[in-house]
Amino acid sequence: MALKQKITLKHIAKELNVSISTVSKALKNSEEISRDTKEKIQAFARLYNYKPNNIAISLKNKRTKNIGVVIPDIVHHFFTTVIRGIEQYANQKEYNVIVCLSDESFDKEVINMEMLANGSIDGFIMSLSSGTQRKNDYEHLQQVVEQGIPLVLFDRVTDQIACDKVVIDDQMGAYKAVKRLLSSGRKRVGLITTEDYLSVSYKRNLGYEKALAEFGVEYQDELVLKLPSMEVDEQRIADFLKNARPDAVLSVNEIFGITAMRLIRDQGRKVPNDISVIGFTDGLLSQYANPSLSAIRQHGEEMGREAAKMLIEKVEGLTDSESFVTKILEPTLIERDSTIN
Amino acid sequence: MALKQKITLKHIAKELNVSISTVSKALKNSEEISRDTKEKIQAFARLYNYKPNNIAISLKNKRTKNIGVVIPDIVHHFFTTVIRGIEQYANQKEYNVIVCLSDESFDKEVINMEMLANGSIDGFIMSLSSGTQRKNDYEHLQQVVEQGIPLVLFDRVTDQIACDKVVIDDQMGAYKAVKRLLSSGRKRVGLITTEDYLSVSYKRNLGYEKALAEFGVEYQDELVLKLPSMEVDEQRIADFLKNARPDAVLSVNEIFGITAMRLIRDQGRKVPNDISVIGFTDGLLSQYANPSLSAIRQHGEEMGREAAKMLIEKVEGLTDSESFVTKILEPTLIERDSTIN
DNA sequence: ACGTTTAACGAAAACGGTTTCGTGTTAATA
DNA sequence: TATTAACACGAAACCGTTTTCGTTAAACGT
Known part of the structure; x- marks a missing residue:
């Protein structure tokens, strides 16, 4: 198979007996070049499907x-x-x-x-x-x-x-969620999150606390589960749900939320009747979960x-x-x- | 804020009173350059954190x-x-x-x-x-x-x-799935797919048919739902499930499968007791769905x-x-x- | 007829490297 | 002492463009 080598300005110039600069200018439709020459060069370039080399341009333009x-x-x-x-x-x-x-x-x-x-x-x-x-x-x-x-x-x-x-305003997101949960009558709103080194987790925790404060609900350590990473640790989540017995849960991501919903059911309780759940990161999982998961959309x-x-x-x-x-x-x-x- | 401009070979050369080629060679540890000069140049380069410009190298090497x-x-x-x-x-x-x-x-x-x-x-x-x-x-x-x-x-x-x-061997994937469904006793295996212009859909249909043939089951048009695109058309899927009344479904992707499961439940039937479901594209949805969705993993x-x-x-x-x-x-x-x- | 403008083009530098091929110096060899 | 090899380095071409700055020749003005 014959390779159609990429054609360059130099090729065109040689073929048409003009200089490289003339070709360059002609292809940019410069006023400097005569009608005739421009047409000749442009036709030739079109014919051989000339396209400037991006790398060369990058080097020249430093862009x-x-x-x-x-x-x-x-x-x-x-x-x-x-x-x-x-x-x-x-x-x-x-x-x-x-x-x-x-x-x-x-x-x-x-x-x-x-x-x-x-x-x-x-x-x-x-x-x-x-x-x-x-x-x-x-x-x-x-x-x-x-x-x-x-x-x-x-x-x-x-x-x-x-x-x-x-x-996104992570604090606001958590705040909105928790506020929503509290105003629908929930009393023990749990939070499943990760440790604070992730900037987003930290801010979400803040929003959680802010909403509690606003509703005059005391912050309780036992209602906050901080996992060490994004790995799903089913055991710890299950224990948390059993021991803290929240009536609502905000989870810092989708997966924790979905997992919590499943574990809640396994423990014989019902979402949303016994426990409401809201997750961060509104993705496919939230949409297609069963029941579908209310979520903070992050746009x-x-x-x-x-x-x-x-x-x-x-x-x-x-x-x-x-x-x-x-x-x-x-x-x-x-x-x-x-x-x- | 003082910009630390990227340093080039030219800068180093001028600063050290050597030629650009010498610098280039020295930095490549060429045998051509004396110990002393190399050390001097390399030290200088390290000090000013010299890194060659990718674009220039690309242009030169055509790679x-x-x-x-x-x-x-x-x-x-x-x-x-x-x-x-x-x-x-x-x-x-x-x-x-x-x-x-x-x-x-x-x-x-x-x-x-x-x-x-x-x-x-x-x-x-x-x-x-x-x-x-x-x-x-x-x-x-x-x-x-x-x-x-x-x-x-x-x-x-x-x-x-x-x-x-x-x-992946799409035909084989569909074949494996349908074979599995038929050998567990299912009689009316449905297929939810897209129209044939997608190469993968076409091949999956083939695998579906092959498995049927092998089990001596006749191919029935009504058991195959071909959607025009990947958009989820709930109505058509619901109608399909109600009218064709399959006892098993293979779906050509995850979303169709998940959706089918939900619609099946809405119609008062149970997965997997009344209907088994298998989906293509084993992703998060399959894993976290409820019930979790058996799937063809595509690696x-x-x-x-x-x-x-x-x-x-x-x-x-x-x-x-x-x-x-x-x-x-x-x-x-x-x-x-x-x-x- | 002579200087001046203008049109049309080319030479060359530049972007930042790599690499080939000298070249001058020194040291080893005949 | 003359020759040569080895050493250490520099000049220059090259990758494919863009762009500035000539340069030439024709057209123009007076």
Whole structure:
């Protein structure tokens, strides 16, 4: 099979007995070049399907039209929707999206960023790995911003780095959920969460406490289950449900919520009659669970679009590179079958 | 804030009063350069954290170490696991992954591929959009292979293009499922699928028929529901369940399966006692559904790893560029609560 | 008829590397 | 002492563009 080698300006120039610069200008329809020459060159280019080499252009312009996205995990509905949002906006602005997974590991996050920071991308959009948040080390981010590479953090952010951010109001989300549970008459609202090193967990705990306080309900340790990671520890959840005997549960993610619902049933109680359940991260599971799970929707796609917008505006210099904003999206409570009025 | 501009060979050369070539060689530990000079240069480079510019290297080597992944949709557990598999392998080989979404649209698929094909990537991994399969037009793929860009197709493939492929044996998957249902005594095994233009649906239908034939069961049109797209049409599924009255159902994806289970219950029948259900695409939904859904596992991660391996071997010339293989992964039936022995 | 504008194009530098091929210096060899 | 090899380094081409700045020749003005 004969390979149709990509044609370059040089080829065209030689074939048409003109200089490379003339070809370049002709293809850009420059006024400098005569009608005749332009037509000849453009026709030839069309015929051989000339397309400029992106890499060469990147080198020249010092702009790649690539944006690097570094996320902890892609097999996770929330991140996946964010990526889609990023893609949507980026695509329409003719940017490509390079996705790297940190796998919740600090080291991988660092390696990936260093790899991309050496010219491969014009800017970063990222969500911190749990490893990084636990280590509380943001040197690699600092390096990137010091090099003048725009950075937008989303969802799992840190205030130790000055950059644009987009988050949902996690505290508000938890607050809304708990308020909803309390005002429908629930007395013992439990919380299934992870330990505080994850920024989002911390804030959700705050919202939980705030709602309790507002309703004059005392915070009780036994009603809060803090799991050490996102792993589903059925035993601990089951024990928690049995011992604390909540009449409502807010879970910090979908899976804990779904699992809790199943365990509740196994223990002979009913959702939502005996126990209401609300989960964070409104994804497919919440939608299709049985009973379907009321959830705090985090608007991942919007978050992605917003992050991409902020990033690209910085990249293209449309926005002051010294001033940063944090966009806070308001979460929405989606009522389904796991809560009762 | 003082920007730490990226340092280049030129900077180092000027600072140390040597030539650029000397710096380049010294940093590669070339024998050509004296101990002293090398140490001096390397120390300086380390001090200023010199990292070569990827773009410049790409231009020189005509190799980007990027691979382009074009998939129909990212908010889909199966594709997401494939990406993870690709990432795993690619990362370990120091390749980056550029993800583009075709959104099931032919046009977007074409645009994305053309964009990436102009030097941005060393090869493609892709799964065809439904738009493309419906249009049955593979010109853009042909172009790419004619330019000598390696291409690996996965899952949704076509035999109109000669390239490496990795798929699961969809026919076998359906066959295994239906065989399982029939041998546990079911008589009226229904199939909820999509129309045949999707290559996978077609093959799954074949497996369904094959199992029926083997058990001497006659194929009945009324037991097969072909939806026009992947949209969940509850009404049609409900009607199908009521009218065809199957005692077992194989669904061509997770969502149809989950939905069917719910509708079955709504109609007053029980899973798995009255009706067994098996779904394709073993994802979170199947795992966490209630009852949990028996499923055909498609080994997305392995598929991704395999695709990445095949691609990178082609890219690096380790494998003959003229000969292509199709790797067929065997699907696994995962038994859960939605089937009864 | 002479200087000046203008049109149309080419040469060359630049982006940041890699690599081949000198070249000058010194040390070893005949 | 003349020759040569080894050593250490630099010049320059190259990857494929873009862009600035000539340069040439024709057209123009007076």
